[in-house]
Amino acid sequence: MMKASKLRLLLLAIFAFGLLFITACSSDSEESSTNSNSNSDSSDEENEDRMAIDVFVPTFTTEPPTDSSPVWQALEDYTNTDLTIEWAPNSNLEDKFNITLSSGDLPHVMYVPGKSPSFISAVEDGAFWELGPYLDDYPNLSQANEIILNNSSINGKIFGIYRSRDLGRNGVIIRKDWLENLGLEEPKTIDDFYNMLKAFTEEDPDGNGQDDTYGLVVSKYEGPWDVMQTWFGVPNKWGIDDDGNLYPWFLDDNYKDALDFFKKLYDEGLVNEDFAVMDPAQWSDPVVAGEAGVQVNVLDEGHRIQEKIIDAEPENEDPITVIKAVEGPFGMKNLPTSGYSGMLSISTTAVKDEEELKKVLSFLDKMNDEEAQILAENGIEGRHFEIEDGEYVSLVKDDAGLLAEMDGLNQLLMYIPEPLSLTPDTSELRQLEEDLKLENEDIVVANPAEPYISDVYAKKGQQMDNIILDARIQYIVGQIDESGLEEAVELWRSSGGDDYIEEINQLHKEAQ
Amino acid sequence: MDSVVVKQPRKKSKWAKMGKEKWLYLMVLPGLIYFIVFKYFPMWGVLIAFQDYSPFRGLLGSNWVGFEHFQYFFSNPDFLRLLRNTFILALYDLVFFFPAPIILALLLNEIRISFYKRAIQTFVYVPHFMSWVIIASISYVFLTTSGGVVNELLEGLLGEKINFLSSPDWFRPMIIGQIIWKETGWGTVIFLAALASVDQEQYEAAIVDGAGRFRRLWHVTLPALRSTIVILLILRLGNFLDTGFQQIYLMSNSLNRSVADVFDTYVYFVGITEGAFSYSTAVGLFKSVVGIVLIVGADRLAKKLGQGGLF
Numbered sequence: 001m002m003k004a005s006k007l008r009l010l011l012l013a014i015f016a017f018g019l020l021f022i023t024a025c026s027s028d029s030e031e032s033s034t035n036s037n038s039n040s041d042s043s044d045e046e047n048e049d050r051m052a053i054d055v056f057v058p059t060f061t062t063e064p065p066t067d068s069s070p071v072w073q074a075l076e077d078y079t080n081t082d083l084t085i086e087w088a089p090n091s092n093l094e095d096k097f098n099i100t101l102s103s104g105d106l107p108h109v110m111y112v113p114g115k116s117p118s119f120i121s122a123v124e125d126g127a128f129w130e131l132g133p134y135l136d137d138y139p140n141l142s143q144a145n146e147i148i149l150n151n152s153s154i155n156g157k158i159f160g161i162y163r164s165r166d167l168g169r170n171g172v173i174i175r176k177d178w179l180e181n182l183g184l185e186e187p188k189t190i191d192d193f194y195n196m197l198k199a200f201t202e203e204d205p206d207g208n209g210q211d212d213t214y215g216l217v218v219s220k221y222e223g224p225w226d227v228m229q230t231w232f233g234v235p236n237k238w239g240i241d242d243d244g245n246l247y248p249w250f251l252d253d254n255y256k257d258a259l260d261f262f263k264k265l266y267d268e269g270l271v272n273e274d275f276a277v278m279d280p281a282q283w284s285d286p287v288v289a290g291e292a293g294v295q296v297n298v299l300d301e302g303h304r305i306q307e308k309i310i311d312a313e314p315e316n317e318d319p320i321t322v323i324k325a326v327e328g329p330f331g332m333k334n335l336p337t338s339g340y341s342g343m344l345s346i347s348t349t350a351v352k353d354e355e356e357l358k359k360v361l362s363f364l365d366k367m368n369d370e371e372a373q374i375l376a377e378n379g380i381e382g383r384h385f386e387i388e389d390g391e392y393v394s395l396v397k398d399d400a401g402l403l404a405e406m407d408g409l410n411q412l413l414m415y416i417p418e419p420l421s422l423t424p425d426t427s428e429l430r431q432l433e434e435d436l437k438l439e440n441e442d443i444v445v446a447n448p449a450e451p452y453i454s455d456v457y458a459k460k461g462q463q464m465d466n467i468i469l470d471a472r473i474q475y476i477v478g479q480i481d482e483s484g485l486e487e488a489v490e491l492w493r494s495s496g497g498d499d500y501i502e503e504i505n506q507l508h509k510e511a512q
Numbered sequence: 513m514d515s516v517v518v519k520q521p522r523k524k525s526k527w528a529k530m531g532k533e534k535w536l537y538l539m540v541l542p543g544l545i546y547f548i549v550f551k552y553f554p555m556w557g558v559l560i561a562f563q564d565y566s567p568f569r570g571l572l573g574s575n576w577v578g579f580e581h582f583q584y585f586f587s588n589p590d591f592l593r594l595l596r597n598t599f600i601l602a603l604y605d606l607v608f609f610f611p612a613p614i615i616l617a618l619l620l621n622e623i624r625i626s627f628y629k630r631a632i633q634t635f636v637y638v639p640h641f642m643s644w645v646i647i648a649s650i651s652y653v654f655l656t657t658s659g660g661v662v663n664e665l666l667e668g669l670l671g672e673k674i675n676f677l678s679s680p681d682w683f684r685p686m687i688i689g690q691i692i693w694k695e696t697g698w699g700t701v702i703f704l705a706a707l708a709s710v711d712q713e714q715y716e717a718a719i720v721d722g723a724g725r726f727r728r729l730w731h732v733t734l735p736a737l738r739s740t741i742v743i744l745l746i747l748r749l750g751n752f753l754d755t756g757f758q759q760i761y762l763m764s765n766s767l768n769r770s771v772a773d774v775f776d777t778y779v780y781f782v783g784i785t786e787g788a789f790s791y792s793t794a795v796g797l798f799k800s801v802v803g804i805v806l807i808v809g810a811d812r813l814a815k816k817l818g819q820g821g822l823f
Contacts, residue, residue, distance in 0.1 A: 095784050102567040102789060118787020125568040220765060274658045276767045277677040279649070349568075462786050463590065466769065473766040477678070495589065 051359050052082040054107030054350065056100060057411040058342075059087040061404070069405040071379050075412075078375065079366045087408070101127070106347035108360055111411070112160050113342045115152075117458035123159050128345045129357055132158040138361060140368035143417035148339040151450045155507070160343025161364055164415040167339045168324070168440020170227050171299035171433075176321040178205035178213075178293045189327045190231060190261070197270040200293035215270040217292035219283040222469055224296035225476075226335055229258035230445055233330040238449040238504065246449055246505050248497070250468050250489065254329070259485075262476045276473050288312070298337070299324075299433040306429055320429060324436045325443065336444035344414065367412055370420040376409040377421035385422065392422040452507040456500040464500070467492045561794040581794035590778065598774040601760075602752050604688050610748060612692050613699030614741065618733065620700065621707045622725070633704070636697025647690055648762035652677065655686075678767035687763060691756070706740040707733065742819045750807035753799045775799050 064087040065072050076083050086107060088096040098118050100106065106127065112119050122128065135141045141161065152162040179186065182205050187193040197215025199205065205213055218224045230236065233254040238246045249255065265271045272278065272292065284301060286292035288308045295301065299322050306320040325334040344364060351357050366372055378385050378392070384402055386393045396403040426434070457464070471488035474480045530537060556571070561581060563574040585591055616636070623629040654662050655676040663673045676682045710733065718728045757776040764772035775795060783792025
């Protein structure tokens with residue numbers, strides 16, 4: 001009896017699973033079959049001399065466009081190509097990228113998230129074309145920014161076309177309504193910043209009579225500490241001493257001051273207690289929910305938070321303001337973003353000869369034209385957007401189906417020399433964000449070692465970084481003291497750090 | 513000539529026997545193909561542990577470096593830390609988690625009301641089907657010091673909070689706790705099946721002999737489970753160093769990394785994020801060798817102690 005019931009249960013479970021499996025598969029195959037149909041429709045009839053180009057780019061949505069999308073087809077027509085796009089979910093992009101690399105079966109155009117060791121070793125093995133010598137032949141690509149090209153290069157050689165982004169995106173997002181409630185000004189110096197956090201924590205900025213707020217919200221993502229220590233004069237990755245030698249940022253004298261400031265914030269409860277374990281996906285929630293008053297993040301998060309607050313409490317019309325940084329002992333300094341978000345590289349396995357290379361390059365060049373930028377970013381006029389009184393009005397906001405026809409195609413854009421797609425009439429806050437990004441370019445601290453590729457770092461970089469970054473967090477929460485910090489630096493040195501310093505200095509001397 | 517003549521009929525009967533059971537052999541075939549294609553064929557991949565592998569030069573074109581990666585690994589200061597963390601977690605798992613399904617199965621077996629029993633069985637299976645991502649999120653919501661239910665309760669009762677999520681001391685208990693919560697119910701399946709096959713007459717005989725519940729449990733139920741327990745234990749030892757990558761990866765952070773770094777996460781960081789394919793394969797191969805040694809050792813030991821064993 002018992003045995004039979006057991007068996008029945010098991011069978012039931014298996015059956016349920018099988019059912020799930022089958023439904024999952026069938027919806028999949030349905031989708032792919034419609035894809036292939038439309039594919040053959042569009043490509044067979046129209047043009048046979050179109051070059052087929054496979055592209056690997058990230059997607060931020062779960063439903064990226066398929067080649068039945070009219071925008072996709074318009075892009076194909078404009079660039080005279082037959083596009084196949086392999087979408088890699090952004091959340092596990094690095095994995096997908098490395099796995100594609102290791103398979104050896106590369107698409108024509110491959111998105112490269114950064115100068116990771118695996119990319120560099122692939123370059124050394126000749127997996128990608130060196131593009132430097134060809135760029136001058138193309139109207140858009142020839143206008144690429146020299147500084148960003150240098151940043152994205154491997155010891156000066158270009159192996160991918162960077163996707164341009166602002167250099168100065170970092171900033172501080174503040175609850176403006178809280179400042180007003182407490183009669184505070186926007187902070188100008190680090191002391192002001194501290195006083196603001198203190199007031200946000202202790203003086204009931206939301207006026208509900210309860211002690212339920214705190215100053216700064218930080219998540220597991222360690223970017224905010226990097227930005228804030230720059231205010232104290234800590235260099236960006238590498239500093240230069242009086243003799244012209246490079247040294248890593250955590251050996252800078254000012255680092256200790258920055259750390260003690262962070263520790264003070266933590267000890268006094270001005271920062272969320274659980275920051276070291278908080279999921280970065282929930283990072284902005286406390287600001288939206290009125291629990292935290294300040295976030296150090298990219299400036300454009302400001303208007304996203306603002307929109308969410310207004311959605312929840314429509315009477316709170318202007319709850320957010322942004323500033324670029326606060327003044328420290330060495331004046332106003334900020335940490336730059338790298339100026340690009342990944343590169344588009346051309347593989348030698350799929351693109352066999354120079355003639356094909358030139359075709360792929362002219363495809364990439366065309367993607368920088370105004371028409372292509374508008375297609376990929378805004379869609380088709382009349383379908384995805386309209387021009388009313390000279391103003392751009394998007395039609396896809398509330399229509400998921402229309403949005404899915406284009407959402408993500410802008411991952412193919414490089415914005416060289418500049419973004420030409422249409423932007424909506426901006427709100428005051430968005431305009432402020434854009435202005436601050438430009439102002440930031442004057443105060444960002446450059447990394448003198450940005451183009452150098454270190455073998456030691458390629459091999460052990462991740463573990464070496466972890467030693468230092470973990471020690472920083474451990475010091476802030478009081479798990480280790482000063483001697484613990486010194487031990488971490490010693491461990492870093494003995495785990496390859498000394499060789500790394502030597503190697504970078506060597507490369508630096510050669511480059512001078 | 514003679515010997516050939518003698519051999520012939522014997523061979524024939526073997527083939528005849530196979531022919532008679534040809535449907536059985538045919539049914540084995542898919543399984544066999546599965547193992548060859550998906551388990552044996554990829555084993556060639558371990559060769560890259562002895563190479564300086566580069567995907568573009570391929571398996572045949574890459575340089576051979578012998579045991580270089582192993583030497584580097586064993587002389588690396590990380591090695592001892594990884595070994596310690598992995599071993600302690602595995603031991604905790606064996607001591608605290610392994611008996612849990614057995615105990616639960618015995619408890620379930622004592623329930624007399626069949627509807628009640630079946631309902632409980634179904635409920636305890638459910639956590640098994642949740643992904644680790646979800647369990648990590650649930651843990652965060654419950655255990656965080658900023659408004660987590662558990663810490664609110666602790667603060668009310670003891671007046672202080674415990675930082676389960678970031679304290680190195682609490683990392684291992686938390687991991688084992690999660691495993692117990694997720695897998696105990698599912699683990700009872702095999703034991704309950706074994707219990708179902710116990711001859712009811714033995715219980716009746718024991719009752720006649722005046723045995724109480726615990727006597728029956730000790731003298732009838734447990735001996736019936738013994739061989740199942742031993743086999744599962746041996747199989748578990750084969751995966752001794754598998755600590756469950758996803759779970760550890762999700763629960764580790766900068767404050768508990770000193771105890772959370774295990775072989776599985778190390779292979780991921782070094783192999784997938786840094787692209788050191790050969791080196792991480794060497795680490796993985798080392799893990800497998802330890803697994804084989806343990807599984808064979810445990811099997812021998814079980815046989816010595818008079819149990820069936822595996823092979």
